[in-house]
Amino acid sequence: MLEPFQAENIEDAFKRIDKTTFVDELVDSISRLKVYSAVLKRSIARESCMTSMYMKESLHSSRMETTRTSLQNSLEKAALDDDSDKDVNEVRNYFAATRYGREYLMRTGVFSEEMLLEMHRILLSGNVHRTTESIGCYRTEQNFIQNVNSKEITFVPPEAKQVKPLMDNLISFMNNPASGERNLVNAAVIHEQFETIHPFADGNGRVGRMLIPLFLFKVREIEMPWLFLSEAIEKEKFRYYKMLNDVRTNGAWNEWIKFFLGIVDRQCVKYEGNIQKIEELYGSCLKKITDISSSRLLKQVFTCFFKSPIKNSRSIERETGLSNTTVNRMLDKLTANNIVFADEKKRGNLYYFYDLIELL
Template sequence: MTTTGATPVANDWPAHTFDVRPWRQSSPRGPRVDRLRREVTVALPPLIAELDYPMDRSLGAMVAACAGDLGHLDLVHGRTLAALNHLQLRTEAVDSSKIENVDASLADYGRALLGVGANASAVSMASATAALSRMIRDADTTRRLSPEAMLQAHHDLFRRNADEAHRAGRFRTTQNWVGGSDYAPRGALHVPPPPETVPDYLDDLFAFCNRDDLPPVVQVAIAHAQFESIHPFIDGNGRIGRTLIHAILRRRRATRHLTVPIASALVSHRDTYFAALNDYRSGNARTIVAMMATAIRIATAESWATATNVLAIRDRWGAALPDARPGDSLFRLLDLLAEEPILNVDLAARRLGLDEDAASQAMDAATTAGVLTRARRTRKAPVWLAHDVLDEVEDLSARIQASARQLRG
């Protein structure tokens, strides 16, 4: 039995339809009403591989303007300021995790990146960074979006999670749902399509992602919303779905070097973001397209400020260590710290091509000058922090969120 979903006033996209399927709870736990449930109503997204999205004039102008701003930032700073991309990438991974209520301090996050011990939330955030990096790198290299790259990214996201490692890098083979009961899809906010339909839906989605005839901002908004509707994993759909945004932007060459922290704008309006995804399911894609364009525009504008601030920080460090000369180990360490504000001797030695004694000497000099600070509670595995850059990472996220709230306030 199939019925058509509710149609909103501004219907500009095929709405999801719904189908009633047999259901039996696999777990003996949970309330009796869940155990007795025998049916579930699943949402069936439209197939979108060949669909076009007609924009009205105002939305078209918004999409074109944000794409132009993004391209300009990438052109001016992308090639020459590698530190900016590293900071953006980590800001994006951190705030994408926060949307899923995963949070940790930047210091713990840095320790997790170094693999020297951190709490579970920090490890999860570090894993999200690895997943995001992989998806972007693969799209940049192959100029294609593929299920294989997505599965590798999902594996990166969960391989260090003891509870989910057995499902890392695997599409779901069981029914899942969003919200409601933990044991059955009673009261669920969204019930994705049945597991046997996921491969065909993903084939359709990747065909859409690999098109070149759509504005990139429209393409990423719709692809992201479609992915979230398919919900092809048991866990991690939100974070992998947001990596898809950046992978498409890189494949389309809307960005060539940078990863603007779009999630930082979305995290400030989680409810509005989730409502935009629900609008998409109801047949209104405009909400998510407009929200994505706005998020990109805000993240791009604040990233300009961060580029200026990073250059100023590097100048201050140079003034604090006037004996550092281009090409020597201390000078190169200062350049590295703009990209890697949390590091240990091993990382510094590997990245600078030094032995550990030489790397340690350079780090000691930077510590004496106040550029580096040794992190607390890291006696057994020492870690150093460049607080100037870490403060800028936090400030970039805060500025984007404040701008997003002000714009929507």
């Protein structure tokens, strides 16, 4: 069996990085992130559709850990408050843990052990798949990373006794990152270091991916932690795992950072386009609604579908404070005009805003 990896403090990584090897990728990703942030900042639809985008990010990151569900299934279960599906609950928990991390940073302005342990507890709480009962705490035993197919052990993280000092060093760095280094480079190094430490008995990949946008938010590289990378990472997950492992075995920091910057660039392009399309959809639907009725109640009910494109009347009642009779009357108008579509249940209908689902 492989020996536990002897991890260094995160500052040592920068001694092995040659910025000239990824200068083009760095310039492109910084530029693209600025454009995406500007588009998002001025979008009238950004607040309303971020919940749905977070849910999609949660889905792709959870799929990396063999969770098997779909965005539509997750949104349906959320609308029904159904917690019977472990896969769906994992997606929900990822969303809740990310939200907690954002709110913690907004409240305190710093990363802490308390924050990371609570994010881990939220991620693995309730009716979910997990390989351990040790949640909300660092691991106390040796763990390892195994090839899913061959069962070969590909990496043995540092010994358990090294986890806390390494995590203390990492948290300190996240609060006071390397001066003179671009924040996207710092984010790439932070993510690799966290995955190398593997501080938890389960859930390391998901917590590590949450930390990327949270760090960039903390250092004000982005206005809110709305950088969604897990979709692209999932598409190239075997390359992603290989790149992470190559840093440990070959010191391939430059190749890892170049890969990371490429992911940022591509996802910023994708979501910049998505936000613009969503804003166009928002505007055209509001115009259609105005033509249907001058009632502000119709707009109020419709706007709920931008927060989550699958709803039932009860969830809209909770969100708006409107009566059941009013909500159902507004839903009848939306369905009659083919804006949202109801399922075929006689009671407890779910309503689908398919135009938005397509853009997510």
